[in-house]
Amino acid sequence: MQHILMIEDDARLAAMVSDYLGQNGFDVAPAPDAQSGLARLQTAGVDLVILDLMLPDMDGLQVCQRIRALPGALGQVPVLMLTAKGDPMDRIIGLEMGADDYLPKPFEPRELLARIKAILRRKGSPAETSAQVMQFGSLEIDRDARRVSVAGQACDLTSYQYDVLVALAERAGRVLTRDQIMEAVRGRELEAFDRSIDVHMGRIRAAIESDPKAPQRILTVRGVGYVFARQQD
Known part of the structure; x- marks a missing residue:
């Protein structure tokens, strides 16, 4: 089972996503703020982080930047950013900070699942070629x-x-x-x-x-x- 850390202060949304992804074979650990999320990332095996842009204690862009500054594999964990803002510039900045993908709110759970699977597939499967x-x-x-x-x-x-x-x-x-x-x-x-x-x-x-x-x-x-x-x- 693959483990997902969801840093999201909306408890209702986090519960909905946890239930849906749990039904599809993922273990989701929710974190309501940046500090608890960063702490959990460094103490538990995480395959992917779902990160909200708007958090109560820290901007999601700063959190992404901190994740990328972590040593070794921790700093390379895939990050899918959630944003409620419609301005494309927020999404661009998120990508520049090191996010692998983004998904604007509101979103369909099936699309979130599809994006997660695509990210993890890229991470875990080297391209098919004879020259490694x-x-x-x-x-x-x-x-x-x-x-x-x-x-x-x-x-x-x-x-x-x-x-x-x-x-x-x-x-x-x-x-x-x-x-x-x-x-x-x-x-x-x-x-x-x-x-x-x-x-x-x-x-x-x-x-x-x-x-x-x-x-x-x-x-x-x-x-x-x-x-x-x-x-x-």
Whole structure:
């Protein structure tokens, strides 16, 4: 059974989600505020965090940032952020802080379940390919370890950003639209807000490019999408 930590101050919503996900094979531990959630994350095995943006003691964006600052596997736990705000900028900032995905309130429990399964599937299943280590100059993508490094230095990527990078690298030299990237990573499209790909791309470039403002590896094809350059930097 996979374990989910839900940091949510709405007790009624937390109970509803816990019951629904429990019926679908997940163990959900609710935490009503940021402090108790962060404490539980560090003392119990957690496979995924559902994080509300609006919490009584701390902004959800700060909580996400603190999670990403934790050492080792704790800092890499997938985070699905819940937001009641309609402004796309709040969602963009959440992704920039390291969230793997987001879901605006109100939401359908079936969609939440689908997103959780998609995130955990990406986390637990390496892409099907014979080459488990891909090398592009100083950039190395280790599929078995789900680790990306540049010149031997590990890159700080979320599980979603890792999968976006792999999807591009697998198709090096081929221009992909945002929809194609989302389809390759999610398995099926669950979100029409395709500008989130741009946010993730910026984070990936910051991690792997020597100069993110003048990228050499992940190139933008204006009006179309992105392409992973085959050649050396």
